[in-house]
Amino acid sequence: MKKIGIGIIGLGNIGSRFYKEIITNKREIGLKTGTNINIVGVSAKNINKKRNFKFQKKIFFKNPLDITKNPKVNIVIELIGLSDGISKKIVENALKNKKHVITANKALISKHGDYLSLLAEKNKVNLEFEASVCGGIPILRTLKDGLATNKINKVIGILNGTSNYILSEMEKSKNSFKKVLNKAQILGFAETNPQFDLDGNDVLAKIRILSALSFNNKISKSKCLMSGIENIELKDIDMANKLNLRIKLLGITEIINNKLFERVHPCLIKKDKYISNINGVMNAVILEGVPVGQSVLQGEGAGSGPTSSALLSDLLSILRGNIKYPFGISSNKRKNIKSYDKNLYSNSLYLRFEVKDKPGVLSEITKKLANFKISIERLIQIPDRKNKKASIVIITHKTNERNSTKCLQVFKKNKNIIKNPTLIRLF
Template sequence: MTTPLRIALAGLGTVGGGVIRLLDANRELIARRAGREIEVVAVSARDRTKDRGVDLTRFEWVDDTAALARAGNADVVVELVGGSDGPALTLARATLAGGKSFVTANKAMIAHHGLELAQAAEQAGVALKFEAAVAGGVPVIKGLREGAAANAIGRVYGILNGTCNFILSKMEAEGRDFADVLSEAQALGYAEADPTFDIDGVDAAHKLSILASIAFGTRPGFGEVATSGIRQVIAADIAEAAALGYRVRLLGMAEEAASGLFQRVHPHLVPVGHPLAHVTGATNAVVAEGNFVGRLLFQGAGAGDGPTASAVVADLIDIARGEFGPAYAMPAAALVEPHAADAGERRGKAYVRFTVADRVGVLAEIAAAMRDAGVSIESLIQRGVSADGHALVAIVTHEGPERAVAQALEKLRGSQSVIGQPMWMHILGE
C-alpha cells in the first residue's frame, strides 16, 4: 500500500483548524484523488491548552514551531502562522533547506521573500506552494500558472481584499459613511481591530505582486506596487458613482506597458456592465486577459476557514501526486527583473472629488487648473452646501494621460478654496 503523505502543521487558528476538519471530513475522497492518504502527524501553536474544536491528542505537539522543519515523521510542512518575517520565514527556510516541501497561506511572506524560497525549493528538489495566499479558496494561482500557461497575459486585475469590498458594497447599499461601516465590519469579524493592512491596500498589494509575477514572468516586486486604500472614500463618492453608472471598488491591477510593468492598488469606478461591479460583500474576484483565451474571471470566497483550508489541501493533493513544478510557473532563473512602467503615461478617464469653500470663483479656479494641465472635463457636478459651509465638486475627465490630472492637482495644492486632499479615482475601461 502507498504510504500516506505526512503533514506537520504550524498554526492552529481559524485556517489551521479548518485544514484538520477538511482532511477528516473528506478523507476518503482526498485519498482517491491524491492516490494516497494525507494525514497530519505533528502540530504547533502558541497555546497548547486552547480549545480549537478539533481533537489534537492524536498528533505530536511541538512547542517550538521552527522544530517542525526537523520532524522526522513529516514529509511536508504547512505554515499558517502569518507574518512576512519572524517564525514563519524561519520555518520556511529550515523546511526547504531540510529537503521537505512547504505549503503556506502567507501572502506577506511570499510577496517579500517568495523568490528566495522558490530558489531554495528548486535547489532542494521539493515543492513550494501558496494557492491559499491569494483569494482564499479561489484557484486563481493554479488557473494562471497552469490553466492559462499557454497565454501571454496582457492584464490581471481584481478585487483582492474582502474587507474593503464588504465596506464599499455596504456603503453602496445603505448610503453610510466609511467609519460607520468599518466599525460594523470589525464587529462582524470581517476587519481586524487594527485594519490598516486591509483598508490602506497593503494586503491587496501583497496579493497583486504574487499574481503579477506569475502572470508576467517577473521576479516578485512588492515594492513596485503603487498603493492607496479606501479611507478617503465617502458616501457622496459612492452616490456620484452610481449616478454616473459606476460602482466603487478597490482594485489591484498589473498590466504590461511599453515602458515596463504597471502595478497599482487603488479605488476605481467600475462600469455597472463589468462583472466586477456585481461582486459584493467579502467576495474576491480576479480577471485575467490572455491573448488566446480572452477574459477569464475567477470569483469566490476570499477568506475563512473552509475556503482557505480548501486551497491549502489542494496544494497538498498536488504534492501527494508528485506534482511539484516551479512556484511561479517557470524556473526562478527565468524570471526577469520587473521594470516599473511610468504611470503618468497611462491613459484613461478619472473621477476627482473636491471639498471646497462655498464662495464665488471656486469652480473657475478648478476648471482653470484642469485646462492649464491639458485635462478635458467630461462632466462637473456641484452638490449643496453643508452646515460647515463646504460644498462637494465632482469632476469626470475625458480620456487622457494620468500625468495631466496629477499636474492639475499639483496646481491646486495650497489653494485657499480646496479643503483637504482631493479624492482621485481611476475609471476602469470596459
C-alpha cells in the same frame, strides 16, 4: 499506501479549519493519492487556547522550528502569516530540510517568493501557495496548469473581500465608511487592524504574485501606483450611483510596451460591467490571454472554508507526487521585467473637492485645472448652505498621473479648499 506526516504551524481560524478538513477528508485523500496522511505535529502560540477540536498533546511542539526538522514530518503548513520573522524562518528551514511547504502567506511570498522558490527548487521539494491569493478561486493553479502556455496580457481583479464588502455595504445601507467598517469587524469580514486590507497593500501583494505567474517575471520590487479605499466617503458612493457607476477597489497588472504595469486603486466602473457586479466579500479575477480569450473566475476570497479548499488542493498536488516549479517555470528562466513609468499612465479622473461656499472658489479650481491642461468633461456642484460649504465633483478628460499629481499638489495651498481632494480613476 505511503505514509506521509504533516505539520501544521498556526492554529487560528484557518489552521483549525484545515486541521479538521484533513481529518474529515483523510480517506478521500488516500483514495485520490494512494497515501496515508497523518498530522504528526502542530504548533501554536498557546497550547491551552479553547479550540473546537482536540489534538493529542504529544504532537504539540512549543518551538515551531522543531517541526521543520522532525524526521516524521514530510509537509509543513505555515499559517502564521508574517512577511518575515518566524514565518520566513519556518519556511526557509523546512525547505532546507527537504520538507514540502504549503503556505497561505501572501506577505511572505510577495516579499521573499523568489528566494524561497529557488530554495525549494534546489532541495527538490514543493512550495505551494494557492491560498495566498483568493482562497476560493484556484487562480494560481489555473495560471500554472489550466491556462498554461497561454500568453496572458492582462489580469484584473477584485482581490480584497474586506474592501469589497465595505464598498458594497456603503452603497446598500447608505451608512458611512466608519459605520460599515465597524459592522464588518463585528461580522468577521474585517480584522481588528484592517489597515493592510484598506490601504491596498493586501491587493498589491496578490497582484505581485499574479504578475509573476502570468508574465514569468521575478516579483517586482518597484513602487507601484497604489491607493486604498480609506478616503472614499458615502458622498462618492452616492455620486457614482447617480452617474450609473460603481466604485470598486481593483488590482490590475499588465504588460505595456514590454514593461510591467502593476496598480491598485479604487476605480469607477459602469454598472453594467461584469466586474462592478461582484459584491460583498466575493472576489473575482479576469484574465485576458491568447489563445484562450477572456476567462473569468469568481468565488469567495477569504474565510476558513475557501482558504482550506486552496490548502487542500496544494496538499493533493504534493501528494500526487508532482514536483513543480513554484512559479510554473524554473527560477533561472524567470525574467526581470522593467517597470512601466506610472507617471505616464493617462486616465479620466473623478475629483471631489470640499470647499468653502464663497464666490470665486469654483473658478479658482477650474483655472488651475486649465493651467495643467486638464479639461473637464462634467462638473457637479452640491451646496451645503447650512455649513457654508460645498462639494464640487469634476470628471476630467484623460490626463496623465504626473500631471494630475502636480496639479493636486497646487490645491493643497488653497485655503478655500477644506481638505485634500478625493481622486478616483475611471475604469
